[in-house]
Amino acid sequence: MSARLSAADLGFRVRGDDEQSLFKWLLASFLFGKRIGHQVAAATWRVLVDTHGLDSPCKLRGCTHAQLVAMLGQGGYARYDHSTAERLRLLCDTLLEQYDGRVLGMLEAADNRDDFERRLLRFKGIGPVTLEIFMREAGPALFGHGP
Template sequence: MAGRDERVVRALVDAHGRTYAEEAGIRLRDTPQPLYRLLVLAHLLSARIRGSIAVATARALHEAGLRDPRRMAAADWQERVDALGRGGYRRYDERTATQLGEEAELLIERWGGDLRGLREEAGGEVPELRRLLQVFPGVGPAGADIFLREVQRVWPGTAPYLDAKALQGARRLELPQDPNRLTGLAGRTEPAVLAAALVRAAVDEKVAEDALDRAGS
């Protein structure tokens, strides 16, 4: 019979194990466009705004054709503002529109528009990846963590990446704080899925309560 912690992790993942990239409609692959879309999503999610608004805005940018760095850089500022507004990202729209343009230009100039170049420059080392991600305007520690939590699905060398926010969710569920123990409890569940589920428990107490109820804990 599964132990208490294993039951809680299983219940959490079964009910809430959806990555934010999936929610935003990003079919994550180790290719330039989906990696760029993930960077933009991480940027949006890192602001003090509801996750659902950030996800909707990532979709709106894609629908507006701003789905790769060259298109983002070529768009005028107002075009970016309008797309952000359609997603509901109005509180930070003007500043973010500027940052997205600068972010795209930097990615093109330094890594040819391909985040795999950033990974190569970092030598695949997670601390260096985290540092380099923060050279992008508007991407601070929280944004870098979001990107790394999600990208471990296609950059397995970064796994298991369970940052402070994911571990906050584990604490709320009274689960171990060691990433390797948590991934062990999750069995075959991908670390990216586990991380997303734990983050959802961290930001929404009802998610944690639901998982505990399902686990009979």
Template sequence: MEVSASSLGIDLSHDSAGWYKWLLACFLVGKRIRSSVALAAYHALVVGIGLDTSAKLASCPHRTLVRQLGSAGYARYDESTARRLHALGGRLQSEMANYLDLNVKVDAARLSQWLLSFDGIGPKTLEIFMRELHSAQR
């Protein structure tokens, strides 16, 4: 099953909030876990408890992230994923505007290098994220 921003109801056309949500979804879907579990976790975090911005993710208590991930089916990976998500939120909050300026054409190589510097973002997550970015920049 191929996941897209539109299939998750994410609007990438207006502001960085959509791109944050898409990166969060990619972060979860890009892992070695059933996509249904990853999507349930995305919905639990964004819709369930309102983590619809990087600032909210960064300030979310660790145990709340663990609880939401566990309820979505991340039984063995809830602690490590919660740590990585918290770090993701913090860095996105402070750095995302430097790499993903929606008013200019994004430097894909620079963005890719930055994304791969995050703990928990690897080639698969990057591939999924960039697929939508390339589509949006056409």
């Protein structure tokens, strides 16, 4: 795994018309945006998505805090497991409550790319690093050009 994670490293491609790929990339960006090794973040993403099928906000939000903590630990993401589990649940809550559970819903609500990025930064647990990771692949897919 390279220091610059890509969706291809995880076995999929981010497409601007594919909600599932956008959410999977948001989840990957969220995990990789934390101070944790890339190998651990990738392994944890695989546990969540490949092993447990948590590829949508509804599916992820259906897990209890304890279940998420266990899955994060299974991937080796133990250092921040409780806070990350809570922030993942909050991320899904916000997507579900404000954007119909869709990254594309956030795109539809945004006036432009800058507004979309501001909306992402309002999610608890998403800061500039996570935003940069997410927009590196989602930006061109959603807006048709690079960052």
